[in-house]
Amino acid sequence: xxxxxxxRSDTFTLPTDSMRRAMAAxxxxxxxxxxxxxxxxxxxxxxxxxxxxxxLFVPSGTMGNxxxxxxxxxxxxxxxxxxxxxxxxxxxxxxxxVGGLQLRALExxxxxxxxxxxxxxxxxxxxxQPATGLLCLENTHNRRGGTCISPAxxxxxxxxxxxxxxxxxxxxxxxxxxxxALDVDVRQLTGPxxxxxxxxxxxxxxxxxxxLAGSTAFIERARRWRKLLxxxxxxxxxxxxxxxCALDEMVGRLADDHRNARRLAEGLQGLPGIAIDLARxxxxxxxxxxxxxxxxxxxxxxQTLVRRARASRDWLADGEASYRVEGRTAEGxxxxxxxxxxHLPVTAGxxxxxxR
Numbered sequence: 614x615x616x617x618x619x620x621r622s623d624t625f626t627l628p629t630d631s632m633r634r635a636m637a638a639x640x641x642x643x644x645x646x647x648x649x650x651x652x653x654x655x656x657x658x659x660x661x662x663x664x665x666x667x668x669l670f671v672p673s674g675t676m677g678n679x680x681x682x683x684x685x686x687x688x689x690x691x692x693x694x695x696x697x698x699x700x701x702x703x704x705x706x707x708x709x710x711v712g713g714l715q716l717r718a719l720e721x722x723x724x725x726x727x728x729x730x731x732x733x734x735x736x737x738x739x740x741x742q743p744a745t746g747l748l749c750l751e752n753t754h755n756r757r758g759g760t761c762i763s764p765a766x767x768x769x770x771x772x773x774x775x776x777x778x779x780x781x782x783x784x785x786x787x788x789x790x791x792x793x794a795l796d797v798d799v800r801q802l803t804g805p806x807x808x809x810x811x812x813x814x815x816x817x818x819x820x821x822x823x824x825l826a827g828s829t830a831f832i833e834r835a836r837r838w839r840k841l842l843x844x845x846x847x848x849x850x851x852x853x854x855x856x857x858c859a860l861d862e863m864v865g866r867l868a869d870d871h872r873n874a875r876r877l878a879e880g881l882q883g884l885p886g887i888a889i890d891l892a893r894x895x896x897x898x899x900x901x902x903x904x905x906x907x908x909x910x911x912x913x914x915x916q917t918l919v920r921r922a923r924a925s926r927d928w929l930a931d932g933e934a935s936y937r938v939e940g941r942t943a944e945g946x947x948x949x950x951x952x953x954x955x956h957l958p959v960t961a962g963x964x965x966x967x968x969r
Contacts, residue, residue, distance in 0.1 A: 620877075620937060621937065622815075622937045623787075623815040623816045623870070623897060623937045624814065624815055626814070626815065626816065626817075626818040627818065627820075628818060628819060628820045628855055629818055629858065629862070629863075631858050631862065632818070632819060632820070632854070632855040632858045632859070633855075635854035635855060635857065635858050636851050636852070636854045636855050638854070639651045639850045639851050639853070639854035640850060641848035641849070641850035641851060642848065642850065643847050643848065644670070644845065644846055644847060644848070644849040644850070645840070645845040645846070645847060649848065649849055649850040649853070650850065651850030651851075651853040651854050651857070652670055652849055652850050652853045654853070654857060655670055655824075655853040655856045655857050655860075656668045656669060656670060656824070658857060658860055659811075659824040659826060659856075659860065660826050662799060662800075662860060663785075663788075663799060663800060663803040663809055663811070663824075663826050664800035664803055664804045665803070665808075665809070665826035665827050665828070666827070666828050666829045666832075667826065667827065667828070667829045667831075667832040668824050668825060668826035668827075668832065669824070669825045669826075669832050669835050669836055669839065670822055670823075670824060670849060670852075670853060670856070671810075671822070671823050671824070671825055671839055671844050672821060672822060672823075672844050672846070673822075673823055674699075674784070674786045674810055674811075674812045674823040675703075675704045675707070676823070676839065676842055676844050677810035677823045677824070677825040678699075678700055678704060678749075678782070678784055678810050679704065679707045679708065679711065679712075679838070679842065680825055680835040680838040680839050680842065680844075681782045681808045681810060681825055681827075681835065682700075682707075682708045682712060682714060682747060682749070682782065683708075683711065683712045683834075683835075683838045684808075684827075684831055684834040684835045684838055685746065685747045685779075685780050685782060685807070685808065685831075686712065686714055686746040686747050687746065688712060688713030688714070689713055689714075689715075689743055689744075690714055690715070690743055690744050690745070690746030690747070691714070691715045691716075691717050691736060691742075691743040691744065691745050691746060692708060692714050692715070692716050692717065692746060692747045692748075692749060693717050693719060693731060693734055693735075693745060693747070693748045693749065694716050694717065694718055694719070694749045695718070695719055695720075695721055695724055695726055695749075695750070695751060695754070696718040696719060696720040696721065697721075697724065697754070697756040697757055698718075698724075698749065698751045698754070698756075698784065699751060699755050699756070699784055699786070700716070700749055700751070700784055701716055701718050702756065703755075711842070714746070715743050717734060719731070719734055721757075723754070723757050723760050723893070724751060724754030724756075724757030724758075724760045724762075725754075725760065725762055725766060726750065726770060728769045728770055728772070728773045731748060731770060731773050731774065732773050732777075735773075735777050745777065745779055746779050747779055747780055747781070747782060748770065748771075748773075748774040748779065748780075748781045748782070749781075749782050749783075749784060750762060750767065750770060750781065750782070750783050750784065750806065751783075751784040751785075751786075752767070752783060752784075752785055752787075752788055752791045752802060753786075753787045753788070753790050753791045753794075753895070753896050753898075755786070755787075755898075757893075758893045758894070758895075758898050758899075758900040759787070759790065759874075759893075759894070759895055759896035759897060759898030759937075760893065760895055760896075761790075761791040761794050761795055761895050761896065762791065762802070763795060764795070764797055764801040764802055764805075767783075767801075767802055767805050767806065768805045771805040771806060772805075780806075780807035780808070781805070781806045781807050781808075782806065782807065782808045782809070782810075783802070783803060783806040783808070783809040783810070784810055785802070785803065785809045785810060785811040786810065786811060786812040786815060786823070787811075787812070787815060787816065787896065787897075788802055788803065788809065788811045789811065789816070789817065789864050789867060790816060790867050790870075790871070790896040790897055791896065793864070793867045793868050793871065793896075794871055794895050794896045803826070807827060807828070807831070808825065808826065808827035808831055809825075809826050809827070810823055810824065810825045810826075811823060811824055811826075813855070813856045813859045813860075816863070816867050816870055816897060817859035817860070817863040817864065818859060818863050819852070819855040819856050819858070819859040820852070820855055821852050821855075822852050822853070822855075822856050824856075867897070870896075870897040871895075871896050871897055873897075874894055874896065874897045874898060874899050874937075875891075875894055877899050878891055878894040878899045878901075879891065881899070881901060885907075886903060886904050886905075886906070886907030887901050887902075887903060887904070887907070888901060888902040888903075888904055889901045889902075897937055898937050899937075
């Protein structure tokens with residue numbers, strides 16, 4: 614039987630055995646009434662880890678980001694975001710639909726906004742224009758291939774925003790990957806920002822959930838927005854128990870994912886028709902360009918035909934494939950995937966990109 618090595622995304626991770634045991638034994642209450650003790654423990658632990666006063670458990674990172682934007686801003690304001698950011702591309706315009714906010718995309722080659730770029734984008738007082746109300750960062754940056762923003766870069770960007778009188782939110786869905794890759798305490802990346810969202814359900818392997826952290830007053834506002842958005846849950850401690858395991862047990866092994874991603878990139882990089890910039894492989898993501906005569910569709914179809922291994926992947930644009938590597942079953946699969954790719958028919962026929 615063919616073994617599938619799931620490399621499309623670290624969102625496909627499965628809960629560990631210890632998570633399943635903790636979920637079964639979790640002490641629970643009604644979290645909408647703020648009475649779930651396991652949720653309380655998770656929120657206290659998460660806030661402590663990222664150096665904030667308080668945190669809030671939310672069902673998804675998208676909801677966490679939206680709660681943050683709504684809590685920081687007023688309707689009619691403008692939010693500065695990186696041009697390929699998840700908030701801009703992949704959150705169905707929630708900030709505009711729900712919050713009446715305008716998103717302004719600032720382009721970069723690698724997901725790292727520059728202080729002078731942000732400074733130049735700040736609106737002057739003008740009756741014809743929206744006021745700049747928030748800056749959003751993304752670390753690591755998904756669509757830019759898992760690139761990291763350093764503590765110094767984060768601090769410099771926050772100084773620009775704070776000097777202009779508006780806050781900074783960090784979409785830190787994979788911020789622990791960034792901390793591990795940069796070999797810094799995660800609080801060096803989260804301390805300068807006013808709020809941070811991070812996911813429990815990606816490389817940390819919990820089944821559901823993200824955390825939103827900030828000041829106590831900010832989290833109280835976010836709690837009301839979570840309720841409005843339908844994110845209040847009852848006996849959510851069952852999920853929080855897995856989240857506690859994720860924070861206590863899984864952060865330290867993210868370095869394994871990064872090593873496996875580097876190994877995969879190095880193995881694919883030398884193959885004809887595949888172009889991978891190894892300098893951009895900073896964390897657990899590998900982005901490659903399929904070059905003529907090889908097409909992305911042919912690359913996909915060729916791997917399906919090779920029975921030595923079969924892997925799944927994510928498609929971002931014509932000719933581009935991405936991989937996200939996550940731990941427990943990936944290491945052996947990376948080697949098998951390299952072997953399969955070496956046997957691809959690199960002159961296979963042209964096909965359509967299947968989309969995302």
